[in-house]
Amino acid sequence: xxxxxxxxxxxxxxxxxxxxxxxxxxxxxxxxxxxxxxxxxxxxxxxxxxxxxxxxxxxxxxxxxxxxxxxxxxxxxxxxxxxxxxxxxxxxxxxxxxxxxxxxxxxxxxxxxxxxxxxxxxxxxxxxxxxxxxxxxxxxxxxxxxxxxxxxxxxxxxxxxxxxxxxxxxxxxxxxxxxxxxxxxxxxxxxxxxxxxxxxxxxxxxxxxxxxxxxxxxxxxxxxxxxxxxxxxxxxxxxxxxxxxxxxxxxxxxxxxxxxxxxxxxxxxxxxxxxxxxxxxxxxxxxxxxxxxxxxxxxxxxxxxxxxxxxxxxxxxxxxxxxxxxxxxxxxxxxxxxxxxxxxxxxxxxxxxxxxxxxxxxxxxxxxxxxxxxxxxxxxxxxxxxxxxxxxxxxxxxxxxxxxxxxxxxxxxxxxxxxxxxxxxxxxxxxxxxxxxxxxxxxxxxxxxxxxxxxxxxxxxxxxxxxxxxxxxxxxxxxxxxxxxxxxxxxxxxxxxxxxx
Amino acid sequence: xxxxxxxxxxxxxxxxxxxxxxxxxxxxxxxxxxxxxxxxxxxxxxxxxxxxxxxxxxxxxxxxxxxxxxxxxxxxxxxxxxxxxxxxxxxxxxxxxxxxxxxxxxxxxxxxxxxxxxxxxxxxxxxxxxxxxxxxxxxxxxxxxxxxxxxxxxxxxxxxxxxxxxxxxxxxxxxxxxxxxxxxxxxxxxxxxxxxxxxxxxxxxxxxxxxxxxxxxxxxxxxxxxxxxxxxxxxxxxxxxxxxxxxxxxxxxxxxxxxxxxxxxxxxxxxxxxxxxxxxxxxxxxxxxxxxxxxxxxxxxxxxxxxxxxxxxxxxxxxxxxxxxxxxxxxxxxxxxxxxxxxxxxxxxxxxxxxxxxxxxxxxx
Numbered sequence: 001x002x003x004x005x006x007x008x009x010x011x012x013x014x015x016x017x018x019x020x021x022x023x024x025x026x027x028x029x030x031x032x033x034x035x036x037x038x039x040x041x042x043x044x045x046x047x048x049x050x051x052x053x054x055x056x057x058x059x060x061x062x063x064x065x066x067x068x069x070x071x072x073x074x075x076x077x078x079x080x081x082x083x084x085x086x087x088x089x090x091x092x093x094x095x096x097x098x099x100x101x102x103x104x105x106x107x108x109x110x111x112x113x114x115x116x117x118x119x120x121x122x123x124x125x126x127x128x129x130x131x132x133x134x135x136x137x138x139x140x141x142x143x144x145x146x147x148x149x150x151x152x153x154x155x156x157x158x159x160x161x162x163x164x165x166x167x168x169x170x171x172x173x174x175x176x177x178x179x180x181x182x183x184x185x186x187x188x189x190x191x192x193x194x195x196x197x198x199x200x201x202x203x204x205x206x207x208x209x210x211x212x213x214x215x216x217x218x219x220x221x222x223x224x225x226x227x228x229x230x231x232x233x234x235x236x237x238x239x240x241x242x243x244x245x246x247x248x249x250x251x252x253x254x255x256x257x258x259x260x261x262x263x264x265x266x267x268x269x270x271x272x273x274x275x276x277x278x279x280x281x282x283x284x285x286x287x288x289x290x291x292x293x294x295x296x297x298x299x300x301x302x303x304x305x306x307x308x309x310x311x312x313x314x315x316x317x318x319x320x321x322x323x324x325x326x327x328x329x330x331x332x333x334x335x336x337x338x339x340x341x342x343x344x345x346x347x348x349x350x351x352x353x354x355x356x357x358x359x360x361x362x363x364x365x366x367x368x369x370x371x372x373x374x375x376x377x378x379x380x381x382x383x384x385x386x387x388x389x390x391x392x393x394x395x396x397x398x399x400x401x402x403x404x405x406x407x408x409x410x411x412x413x414x415x416x417x418x419x420x421x422x423x424x425x426x427x428x429x430x431x432x433x434x435x436x437x438x439x440x441x442x443x444x445x446x447x448x449x450x451x452x453x454x455x456x457x458x459x460x461x462x463x464x465x466x467x468x469x470x471x472x473x474x475x476x477x478x479x480x481x482x483x484x485x486x487x488x489x490x491x492x493x494x495x496x497x498x499x500x501x
Numbered sequence: 502x503x504x505x506x507x508x509x510x511x512x513x514x515x516x517x518x519x520x521x522x523x524x525x526x527x528x529x530x531x532x533x534x535x536x537x538x539x540x541x542x543x544x545x546x547x548x549x550x551x552x553x554x555x556x557x558x559x560x561x562x563x564x565x566x567x568x569x570x571x572x573x574x575x576x577x578x579x580x581x582x583x584x585x586x587x588x589x590x591x592x593x594x595x596x597x598x599x600x601x602x603x604x605x606x607x608x609x610x611x612x613x614x615x616x617x618x619x620x621x622x623x624x625x626x627x628x629x630x631x632x633x634x635x636x637x638x639x640x641x642x643x644x645x646x647x648x649x650x651x652x653x654x655x656x657x658x659x660x661x662x663x664x665x666x667x668x669x670x671x672x673x674x675x676x677x678x679x680x681x682x683x684x685x686x687x688x689x690x691x692x693x694x695x696x697x698x699x700x701x702x703x704x705x706x707x708x709x710x711x712x713x714x715x716x717x718x719x720x721x722x723x724x725x726x727x728x729x730x731x732x733x734x735x736x737x738x739x740x741x742x743x744x745x746x747x748x749x750x751x752x753x754x755x756x757x758x759x760x761x762x763x764x765x766x767x768x769x770x771x772x773x774x775x776x777x778x779x780x781x782x783x784x785x786x787x788x789x790x791x792x793x794x795x796x797x798x799x800x801x802x803x804x805x806x807x808x809x810x811x812x813x814x815x816x817x818x819x820x821x822x823x824x825x826x827x828x829x830x831x832x833x834x835x836x837x838x839x840x841x842x843x844x845x846x847x848x849x850x851x852x853x854x855x856x857x858x859x860x861x862x863x864x865x866x
């Protein structure tokens with residue numbers, strides 16, 4: 001083992017049935033460094049992390065830790081924790097109805113009796129030293145997601161961890177919160193903690209990381225110091241091919257195109273979750289809602305689709321007055337909706353890929369018109385091929401697919417219904433770059449076919465690349481519309497922030 | 502080499518079967534069959550015998566199993582759907598059977614508990630009891646689907662009140678139907694040597710098979726059970742689906758209750774179908790279905806019902822007294838349920854795979 005490393009993984013292999021998820025992968029983490037683990041969906045990042053944290057048992061290979069003689073055997077998450085390996089997952093795995101302090105100390109220590117006062121004062125001390133804006137006796141659920149995430153990290157740090165794994169910690173945070181998290185990470189780094197950072201956001205990698213390990217198809221591509229690996233090279237290493245220029249997706253400037261007639265128009269539409277807003281979309285147009293997380297952009301599209309109870313406003317489709325109060329009605333008018341939270345609202349986890357693909361079309365066909373098995377298989381095969389969905393078979397439960405492939409299945413579900421108007425809420429979140437670009441291309445292709453698409457993304461450059469008009473939301477209110485010449489990064493940012501415009 | 506390849510494919514199908522849900526009830530059934538074969542092969546004999554009416558009918562333990570499992574198999578259908586959609590169980594079915602049976606008798610007898618002739622046609626009585634049972638199912642369904650009450654708590658109400666409602670329907674009297682035609686449904690139709698309940702159960706199975714094939718009930722209940730949010734955003738009405746499964750459960754109860762009263766041409770409110778809800782839930786569990794809802798296999802559940810009856814009859818055959826029966830049953834059930842737990846199954850199939858591969862390796866070497 002090298003002197004300055006805290007963790008070394010050598011020749012790790014892991015298979016699931018016939019699929020080789022990891023093949024002979026090496027990974028080294030040094031003391032006091034932030035090390036990005038990068039790769040597309042299905043590259044083996046999660047598997048490697050799960051081997052390290054004892055969720056999976058490795059088939060082959062060795063793991064060495066600083067201060068431990070010989071190879072360590074990690075058979076359960078508890079083992080990992082005792083060895084000083086802590087993980088903070090994308091989804092908060094704490095208990096929202098317990099206090100912050102309780103969450104930090106739950107399930108730790110052998111003492112049968114809890115000394116509440118000591119626990120609270122200890123927690124306060126740690127929170128203060130890490131500058132986390134939470135009180136020890138506050139219910140965790142009342143904190144923002146970012147703070148909850150920080151509490152999870154505080155818990156990990158206090159357990160005297162040498163290795164801290166952050167698995168997509170930033171995907172549900174806004175920029176401010178990300179900055180706070182980074183400050184905490186850098187603070188921990190200076191204390192000598194080795195941090196493994198798994199993320200899809202390239203910007204963030206280049207902002208805080210020291211080193212990058214790239215995986216592809218379960219194999220190690222290489223380990224690089226950040227200064228030696230320009231972005232373009234990182235991307236091409238992840239994809240395994242030279243990338244065609246990202247900026248050339250949009251064939252022509254959307255503002256120059258002659259738009260078709262208005263197919264959907266909302267006047268003062270509001271739901272129990274959203275304030276009144278105005279919105280319209282033309283045939284063959286791609287537009288978008290933008291704003292920070294929680295600005296009301298998702299709530300707006302949910303109102304359009306009838307996902308939340310509609311409380312007021314007028315809706316015109318193809319010029320006719322209509323009333324949409326349930327998703328089923330929206331679907332009848334040819335509207336499709338890919339929800340923001342894939343896991344909670346999108347996938348039906350235990351159902352197969354095939355059943356997930358046909359679900360929406362099946363509902364439209366009605367209770368007495370089941371799609372035959374043969375037809376369903378035909379549809380599934382078609383879209384698995386078309387969208388290059390990586391799945392063992394159409395019968396595989398969707399929950400065992402990687403995030404990006406799950407997203408493609410949900411996309412396939414709506415494409416199959418042949419919608420006139422498709423709403424995509426964060427279709428590219430938590431998805432690797434290759435798939436991201438495919439989805440963006442797909443959106444523009446749909447528009448070329450005369451379909452209309454509303455696109456929501458946290459990444460503004462993605463929105464600028466695809467949309468010809470942006471509706472800007474702030475604090476639950478519609479604060480602006482930007483189109484044509486105004487579609488620049490600075491302009492959009494200013495409008496979101498409320499500075500200019 | 503070819504041999505190894507063959508073995509490998511054989512191994513694959515074996516492990517695949519292990520992982521299939523239907524493996525558990527089939528395995529349980531095989532074990533019971535094997536046990537009986539070894540202990541006393543005469544268990545499987547089927548003879549012609551004269552029944553109490555003097556008609557020649559088939560008799561034997563197998564016939565008894567098929568006959569007595571009818572109600573349970575029918576209830577397993579409803580329980581499977583309820584479990585899948587609402588992630589909970591209906592514990593009121595035993596009490597609801599008492600109600601539906603009581604309704605049948607009330608319609609047939611009118612105010613006189615010992616009528617010379619029936620006051621209405623049997624079909625009318627059956628249809629009225631279907632309606633009443635579905636109403637009670639709708640009551641349960643409303644509580645579960647629209648008031649979001651946990652199924653077990655929601656159905657606890659009817660569980661508690663059901664048998665007294667049943668007694669109240671007939672003013673606490675025990676009507677007896679003397680017309681032999683009424684008894685045909687629960688025993689034998691003259692000239693047909695197979696017990697009628699077997700036909701009724703078969704009919705129910707055919708109907709549910711057709712429903713699952715020609716409607717989207719199966720997909721919808723599973724989708725709702727797995728992820729109601731997503732189901733809703735795909736245009737399904739999760740509340741309505743949950744509600745419907747409870748109404749279907751009501752219908753199953755009516756049919757099972759009808760068989761129960763026609764078996765004896767009378768009813769005992771406090772004893773009829775006692776604890777049958779637990780057997781019905783057990784059938785679903787034995788079928789390898791998650792009691793927390795979601796994915797289900799109807800065939801496995803129904804098979805589970807027959808396994809339970811097979812077990813009961815086997816125990817009777819070996820002269821286990823009826824008071825000790827539940828204890829014996831419990832032991833067997835514990836074993837079956839542990840084997841059918843997904844974690845154990847996964848371990849078993851892994852273990853099996855290891856043995857097989859090591860054997861193949863040895864032979865290859």
